[in-house]
Amino acid sequence: MSIASPATLATPPSSPHVMNTYGRLPIALSHGQGCRIWDTEGRVYLDALGGIAVNTLGHNHPQLVPALQEQLGRIIHSCNYYHVPLQETLASLLVERSGMQNVFFCSTGLEANEAALKLARKFGNDKGITNPQVVVYEHAFHGRSMATLSATGNPKIQAGFTPLMPGFVRVPMNDLAALEAATANNPDIVAVFFEVIQGEGGIHAMQTDYLQAVRAWCDQRDCLMMIDEVQTGMGRTGKWFAHQWAGILPDVMSLAKGLGSGVPVGALVAGPRAATVFQPGNHGTTFGGNPLAMRAGVETIRIMEADGLLANASAVGAHLRHCLEQGLAAEIANGGVKEIRGAGLMLGIELARPCGALMQRALDAGLLISVTADCVVRLVPPLILSHAEAAQIADLLCPLISALLKEVA
Ligand SMILES: Cc1ncc(COP(=O)(O)O)c(C=O)c1O
Numbered sequence: 001m002s003i004a005s006p007a008t009l010a011t012p013p014s015s016p017h018v019m020n021t022y023g024r025l026p027i028a029l030s031h032g033q034g035c036r037i038w039d040t041e042g043r044v045y046l047d048a049l050g051g052i053a054v055n056t057l058g059h060n061h062p063q064l065v066p067a068l069q070e071q072l073g074r075i076i077h078s079c080n081y082y083h084v085p086l087q088e089t090l091a092s093l094l095v096e097r098s099g100m101q102n103v104f105f106c107s108t109g110l111e112a113n114e115a116a117l118k119l120a121r122k123f124g125n126d127k128g129i130t131n132p133q134v135v136v137y138e139h140a141f142h143g144r145s146m147a148t149l150s151a152t153g154n155p156k157i158q159a160g161f162t163p164l165m166p167g168f169v170r171v172p173m174n175d176l177a178a179l180e181a182a183t184a185n186n187p188d189i190v191a192v193f194f195e196v197i198q199g200e201g202g203i204h205a206m207q208t209d210y211l212q213a214v215r216a217w218c219d220q221r222d223c224l225m226m227i228d229e230v231q232t233g234m235g236r237t238g239k240w241f242a243h244q245w246a247g248i249l250p251d252v253m254s255l256a257k258g259l260g261s262g263v264p265v266g267a268l269v270a271g272p273r274a275a276t277v278f279q280p281g282n283h284g285t286t287f288g289g290n291p292l293a294m295r296a297g298v299e300t301i302r303i304m305e306a307d308g309l310l311a312n313a314s315a316v317g318a319h320l321r322h323c324l325e326q327g328l329a330a331e332i333a334n335g336g337v338k339e340i341r342g343a344g345l346m347l348g349i350e351l352a353r354p355c356g357a358l359m360q361r362a363l364d365a366g367l368l369i370s371v372t373a374d375c376v377v378r379l380v381p382p383l384i385l386s387h388a389e390a391a392q393i394a395d396l397l398c399p400l401i402s403a404l405l406k407e408v409a
Contacts, residue, residue, distance in 0.1 A: 032059025086294035105289030109230035110143025112254035124190035141200035202373030203348025238314030238344035263296035327398030
């Protein structure tokens, strides 16, 4: 498939008609190929952002694009009044890879999380708990609907939207004593809801022993373990789902982002304790599970397996980390870089100072990245990234970080 000429699309002027909800960088992206992406002026960038952990297969994938074109010509949307065979196919693929039981499809991460929170409440209501409460975490990010922003642990995201939704008990990560203290004598707790690696919160991971202890705690208390794998799932960390590194099985798992390689798809995956909580009429969505989205999910999984992208995420992620550690050795030694952390192709570089300016500087250098939690450079490139491209990311990024740190010194 040919790539559109950059000249066919001009950079759009900043429009008064698009609601001003993002502080956007001053380029518009026109087309991509693999891990390269071009702007409307013809400049090329190396994509270390993947549309924020979405473009699993990169851009213009030679198998995904024809499959989606074929699907477009067949049927895009049918609606959930009828059976959608591709939903059954994608659900089976997710059930097989997760070891869970069934799936509800939606279109975004917040929708999957909203469904999880509704499911937790119904799980409680069904047990006679009329004021169900969910344990959530400091610095968590779960989305921007009223329920999910209330579950989010970031005051900046909540500011201006009071009253927040009640029913959450917040605890710090990796602190079992704090979980026990915050929930002691509270029979209304119905679920624990968390990210295995907090993405927006700055690439902070739950420890394996903590995850295992929370699993045991949920079993003892008859609570649901609900894991938000919207950013960490679909191979990003080198396993299908990040919790699999800890050998645990959640009761509920939310997915989105990488599941459709850019076509909006969200999913709520349930294990046996959660699989029958929703009954007809309890939850729904018009777009969720439409044939185009399902085809994108099915093809994403098929191509990921055919091309060994889980192993690639692990191997290339380790190489990227190694290149970053080498390129930033002096800054690590002098404390300007506090830590390089993460798993697979979900890496964070924490600086000892705010570094939001790096997004523009990286752009100027031909690299797409993001900065979260003020001080953390986040790298979530497509899972097709090659070893050579990983080295190029480090080559482009490390001098920018060094220069930024020198400005302060
Ligand atoms: C862990 C996590 N949960 C939920 C969301 C929300 O997903 P969406 O933007 O698709 O609603 C995000 C988005 O960044 C996320 O990282």
